[in-house]
Amino acid sequence: MKIKYIVLSFLAFTVSLKSSSQTNNKTVKPNIVFIYLDDLGYGDLSCYGATAIKTPNIDSLANGGVRFTNGYATSATCTPSRYGLLTGVYPWRNKDAKILPGSAPLLIGKDQLTIPKMLKEKGYQTAVVGKWHLGLGTGIVDWNQQLDAGPNDVGFDYSYIMAATQDRVPTIYIDNGKVVNLDSKDPIAVNYDKNFPGQPTGKENPELLSMKWHHGHNSSIVNGIPRIGYVSGGASANWSDVDLADHFLAKAQTYVKSHKDAPFFLYYALNQPHVPRTPNPRFVGKSGMGPRGDVILEADYCVGEIIKTLKAEGVLDNTLIMFSSDNGPVLNDGYYDEAVEKLGNHKPNGPLRGGKYSLLEAGTRVPFFTYWKGRIKPQVSDALVCQIDLLESIAKLVNIDVKSTDSQELLDVFTGKSAKGRTNLVIEANTKTAFRQGDWIMIPPYSGDPILEEVNIEMGNDKDFQLYNLKKDIGQKNNLAKAQTKKLKEMMKNFELIRGNSYNNVEKIELK
Known part of the structure; x- marks a missing residue:
């Protein structure tokens, strides 16, 4: 009995080592x-x-x-x-x-x-x-x-x-x-500039809509929803919008399992x-x-x-x-x-x-x-x-x-x-860039509307430099560009080392 116990203990120890080795390999x-x-x-x-x-x-x-x-x-x-x-x-x-x-x-x-x-x-x-x-x-x-x-x-x-x-x-x-579930007898055609003959749109056929468009989304209608762009054919391949999340989830789960x-x-x-x-x-x-x-x-x-x-x-x-x-x-x-x-x-x-x-x-x-x-x-x-x-x-x-x-x-x-x-970071919006360094964010002067009215969002466009200390002013309410010219010059210099002297075709502005 004692010999059997020793053998079993040795085998258990060996299995434990093997398991530990596999775990370590997985960790790599x-x-x-x-x-x-x-x-x-x-x-x-x-x-x-x-x-x-x-x-x-x-x-x-x-x-x-x-x-x-x-x-x-x-x-x-x-x-x-x-x-x-x-x-x-x-x-x-x-x-x-x-x-x-x-x-x-x-x-x-x-x-x-x-x-x-x-x-x-x-x-x-x-x-x-x-x-x-x-x-x-x-x-x-x-x-x-x-x-x-x-x-x-x-x-x-x-x-x-x-x-x-x-x-x-x-x-x-x-x-x-x-393309999944595509019927070769009903081929897909897509165009972002011009509609296809006979295809209803959100703009011209509001009676076909289950969701009303506010701006921009008034082209081809799929599942009662007007979209951006025009499409013809491919009816059997269209997804079900309400099942989209479940469908992708199932694919992700299947991938993990297999x-x-x-x-x-x-x-x-x-x-x-x-x-x-x-x-x-x-x-x-x-x-x-x-x-x-x-x-x-x-x-x-x-x-x-x-x-x-x-x-x-x-x-x-x-x-x-x-x-x-x-x-x-x-x-x-x-x-x-x-x-x-x-x-x-x-x-x-x-x-x-x-x-x-x-x-x-x-x-x-x-x-x-x-x-x-x-x-x-x-x-x-x-x-x-x-x-x-x-x-x-x-x-x-x-x-x-x-x-x-x-x-x-x-x-x-x-x-x-x-x-x-990081010590710094360049962020971008619609090809325009700004510069984060430490607790500070600097936005150069940019033309354009200050508010994108269609979505009611402030864009950050201003004719003057903007400088904020995000640690003290996370809501960006207090522009310190005029009060902290030394910091602004430092940030512009470091920004230009990464971004270059030209940013979105804005003329280089001499900081005083």
Whole structure:
């Protein structure tokens, strides 16, 4: 009996060593998941101070990891931010990195370094599920054939996406470069300049609408919703708007289940709370704030479900999760959906000024946190970080040596081991740029309307320099440009070292 006990003990010890070795090997190559929302504001989550809406699933991650108070997207609009996220490059360096139509060619170069391409070198499986909006094809897109350029050409092994946004045509799912459920007898044609003969539009056929347009969204009608752009054909391939979130969630869950045995990178890009806001009936009326609030609750549900899947499949403990939004909030962004009327006391931009499209803080400062169960200690960090830093930081995590111009290696900051973030950052909105350095933000003089009236958002345009101390004045109420000329000169000098002497064709202004 004693010999049997010794043998069993030895075997148990051997199994324990083997298990420990496997765990250590997994630690070297953790799974990495980006959860990216669309138009979610700094104040839209209860973990960032919202009281009128509760987001318990997202809060659980944010409060269990490093929640950043100074986390930034690169841009105040979607396409540029997504470009910066995946490439680690400031979008203003690419003249084509603007809000793209649904028919635009691929924005990222096929030879360009991206996070998924980098991770593939280390044996990672890579996937994107959800919103893409970085262009497809190399010229005029033929939606009826295998697309000749897309996510699969810039590092993703698997892609299941929408081409651009929910409010732009075509309203179709694309599986690894091929339109899903397309009937060859009803081919798709897309045009952003001219309508097709006989096709109804939101502008000319309001009687066909289930959602009324406010501005811009008055072209082709799909599912009773007027969109941006014109489309003909492809009826069998059109998605169901109210099922969009569930559909992408299921694809993300399936990916995790089928790729859990090797390290994977999943870029899960939700479309909430972007317009048109079409919550599944399960969420309609749940927020009390109309469709915008309802789809935020829907997004919170989706986040909770993907976390449940990671846990059920036994990979949550070895998964680094990064959560953020592509830009700040907007209420009325093209449709009448009571986002303004039912807002109540909720402040989507929190204490910040501005919003989507704006150079002011609410345009680019967004919810941003990292979570790694058992590896990251819960904390709130004031470190200055940006989404472009994920490329260099992930490279460090998986032991890849990359040299990028804009991305900074902040792995210890993202994992909560350091509070020392960036010293400066260039932010962008509609090709115009501003400069964050330490606690200060400087916005050069720009022409243009101070308020974008269609969406009622302050743009940050002013004929004079703007300078704010964000630590003391997070709401940007006190312009110190005239009182702090020394600081302004210093910031302009450092800004121009990065941005150059020309910024958005504004003449260089001599500071006195």
